[in-house]
Amino acid sequence: MRSWSVLPVIGLAACAFDGTGVAGGDGGGPIDAAVTVDGRTVTPDAGGDGSVIDAAPVDAAPVDAAPIDAMPIDAMPIDAMPIDAMPIDAMTPPCPTGYAPSGAAGNPHFYRFVDSNTSAANALADCGDDRAGRTYVAVIDDDAENALIDTLAGNRAVWLGLSDEAVEGTWITVLGTTQTYFQWDSNQPDNFGIGGEQCVEQKTNAKWNDLGCTSNRRYVCECDPALPVTP
Ligand SMILES: [Ca+2]
Ligand SMILES: [Ca+2]
Ligand SMILES: [Ca+2]
Numbered sequence: 733m734r735s736w737s738v739l740p741v742i743g744l745a746a747c748a749f750d751g752t753g754v755a756g757g758d759g760g761g762p763i764d765a766a767v768t769v770d771g772r773t774v775t776p777d778a779g780g781d782g783s784v785i786d787a788a789p790v791d792a793a794p795v796d797a798a799p800i801d802a803m804p805i806d807a808m809p810i811d812a813m814p815i816d817a818m819p820i821d822a823m824t825p826p827c828p829t830g831y832a833p834s835g836a837a838g839n840p841h842f843y844r845f846v847d848s849n850t851s852a853a854n855a856l857a858d859c860g861d862d863r864a865g866r867t868y869v870a871v872i873d874d875d876a877e878n879a880l881i882d883t884l885a886g887n888r889a890v891w892l893g894l895s896d897e898a899v900e901g902t903w904i905t906v907l908g909t910t911q912t913y914f915q916w917d918s919n920q921p922d923n924f925g926i927g928g929e930q931c932v933e934q935k936t937n938a939k940w941n942d943l944g945c946t947s948n949r950r951y952v953c954e955c956d957p958a959l960p961v962t963p
């Protein structure tokens with residue numbers, strides 16, 4: 733038997749499909765206005781026989797052909813690009829908040845100056861966890877970068893990502909590479925004192941000095957967007 737009881741179904745469908753229809757209408761009273769189903773206007777009981785089905789183009793626009801079925805969930809753009817498959821650089825900037833580009837042509841790295849004195853180990857930890865695999869205490873590769881770090885630090889002394897802790901006199905960067913560029917101050921490195929000096933600072937004059945790793949210095953973190961992020 734066809735009856736008005738069918739109407740709520742059509743009304744709900746129209747609402748769900750295209751946001752139009754009877755939702756928010758007359759507060760639940762009898763549906764007496766035309767509603768839209770799949771872009772078609774449906775006039776309830778157009779035939780005057782108490783039936784809405786006769787007037788509804790349900791057969792002409794079966795549910796199977798409705799737009800929402802033409803665009804199943806699986807085919808929707810957001811599913812075509814699931815978050816898991818998105819490259820991390822498409823979701824986030826290449827370097828963390830607080831890092832600024834070098835500003836120098838030919839240097840694609842980003843930097844963050846930390847105006848706080850602490851041990852070399854603390855500096856390494858702070859920079860290292862900003863975006864693991866990509867951020868580290870600054871490693872200086874040439875004169876331009878040496879000058880840049882000095883400028884970022886406001887000419888104050890800062891730790892470098894450099895140590896000869898493993899083999900005295902062999903300078904290895906925090907990235908695990910062998911350092912080939914140096915800017916030692918006069919009479920440095922001197923591995924001074926009992927136990928020697930295994931860490932390196934860039935001094936206020938932008939020259940380098942080896943010193944004890946438990947000393948306290950400011951530091952500059954560096955971010956290389958080309959490095960893979962550690963999961
Ligand atoms: Ca950190
Ligand atoms: Ca560098
Ligand atoms: Ca040393």
Ligand SMILES: [Ca+2]
Pocket residue numbers: 920921922923924929941942943
């Ligand atoms: Ca020294």
